[in-house]
Structure formats: structure tokens, C-alpha cells
Amino acid sequence: MKLTWFGGTTLRIHIGGVILVLDPAGAPAGIDAAELVSGADQVVRDFGADLPVLDTQGWRPRQPQRLIDDGVELPPVKCWLAGPDAVLVDAMGEAPLLLVRGAVPALGRWAEGAVVVVFGSGAWLSAIGMAVLAARAPRLLALAGDEAAVDQAIPILRDGLDGSGLVALEAGLALEI
Numbered sequence: 001m002k003l004t005w006f007g008g009t010t011l012r013i014h015i016g017g018v019i020l021v022l023d024p025a026g027a028p029a030g031i032d033a034a035e036l037v038s039g040a041d042q043v044v045r046d047f048g049a050d051l052p053v054l055d056t057q058g059w060r061p062r063q064p065q066r067l068i069d070d071g072v073e074l075p076p077v078k079c080w081l082a083g084p085d086a087v088l089v090d091a092m093g094e095a096p097l098l099l100v101r102g103a104v105p106a107l108g109r110w111a112e113g114a115v116v117v118v119f120g121s122g123a124w125l126s127a128i129g130m131a132v133l134a135a136r137a138p139r140l141l142a143l144a145g146d147e148a149a150v151d152q153a154i155p156i157l158r159d160g161l162d163g164s165g166l167v168a169l170e171a172g173l174a175l176e177i
Contacts, residue, residue, distance in 0.1 A: 001094050001115065001177045005144045005169040006031050009047055009101050009119045012040075016077045016091025022099060023047055028171075044079055047101060048087040054080035056088060057106035061096050095139055095177070104131040111136035115177055117144055117169070125149040126156045137162040140177065144169045 002014040007028035013020040018041035024033040025045065037043050044051065062075065075092050082088040085102030096114040098107075116138040118128040125145040132141060141157070141164050143150050150168045157166060169175055 001091075001097065002174050003117065003142065003169065003177065004174040005117075005171055006036070007171045009099075009144075010036070011099065011117065011144070012036065013089065013097065015089060015094050015097065017074050018042060018077050018091070020044065020077060020079070020089065022087065042077060042079065044087060047085070047099075048079065048081040051079050051081040051087065054082055054088060055106075056082045056086075056098075056111075057108045059088070059108060059110060061090055061110055062092060064092055098138070100128055100132065102128065104128065104135055107132075107136040109136075111138055114138045115140045115142065117142040119144045121145050121149045123149075123152065126153040129153055129157045130160065133157065133160040133162065133164065137164045140165040140167065142167050142169050142175070 004012040008026040009023040010027040011022040019039060020042045021037050021040040022044045024036045027033050027036055077091040080088045083103055083105035086105045087099045089097040096110055098114050098116045101119040116132050120128050125143060143153055
């Protein structure tokens with residue numbers, strides 16, 4: 001999995017053999033939305049407003065298929081709206097990816113192995129991160145916010161990680177997980 005954050009809630013994700021772009025219209029000035037989606041296999045607009053809604057508490061990631069036979073393709077990457085402010089991405093062979101910009105949905109046991117990206121500015125970034133950690137400590141918590149928000153969030157979140165990794169995304173730089 002590779003994540004490239006461009007600012008706001010705009011993210012380019014390489015996952016499960018596809019390129020997925022989240023919120024291209026929300027890209028900051030100077031980022032061409034048409035160029036951002038060029039080559040993308042899937043585009044999630046309006047932070048997933050048109051995606052099917054999913055009950056995240058009872059959800060489980062798909063089990064890997066046996067790919068012994070020639071010609072067998074990987075199942076498609078699936079995306080769901082996991083509440084008004086969250087998108088869940090499931091790709092075979094990858095950790096579940098939860099993208100959160102506000103209220104954290106109810107999380108099941110699957111979240112303990114997930115990568116969670118939280119978007120926000122100011123104290124909001126810390127608040128969302130704390131809500132995620134209070135619900136379930138994920139495998140990795142990634143912060144997508146301006147430098148001041150990240151600097152404020154890291155000391156607040158550090159003590160509540162409970163074994164989770166913590167990383168800050170930097171605009172325009174890819175993070176390989």
C-alpha cells in the first residue's frame with residue numbers, strides 16, 4: 001500500500017493492484033484535479049457520499065483467494081461509506097484502510113490490523129486521532145494535517161498508542177506501508 005496525501009482530504013492510494021483517488025476536487029490550489037485522477041482505476045468523490053453504506057462494527061475483511069490457477073485475477077478493491085465522515089477501503093492482501101475526517105464510526109476487531117488515516121487541522125486532528133485510539137488501537141495511525149496540527153497531535157496521541165504505529169503524512173510525499 002502506498003499513500004500520497006496532497007492536502008485537505010485528497011489522497012492517491014496504490015492498493016491491491018489499483019490506483020484509487022480520494023476527493024480529487026478538494027485538492028489544494030496548484031494541484032490539477034484532472035492530472036490527479038489520470039491513470040486512476042477508481043475515484044471516490046465527495047468523501048464517499050455516493051458509496052454504499054457499511055456497518056463497520058460487524059464487517060470483516062474478505063478472506064484471500066487461492067490464486068493457484070493461471071488467469072485468476074485479484075478481486076476488485078471495494079470502498080464503502082463507513083459513516084458520514086469515514087471511508088473504508090478493502091483490498092485483497094492488504095490491511096483494511098479507514099479514512100476519517102470527522103466522527104469515527106463504530107469499529108470491530110478488524111480495526112486492530114487496519115491502517116487509519118485521519119484528516120484535520122488544529123485541535124481537530126488530535127481529537128479525531130484520540131477518538132480512533134479510544135475505539136480500537138489500529139496497526140498504524142497516519143496524520144494528514146498541516147504542520148502545526150501534527151506538531152500539536154503527536155504529544156497528545158503518543159501516550160494512547162497502545163502498540164499502534166504513528167506517522168505524519170507530508171503533502172506530496174508518498175508513504176509506503
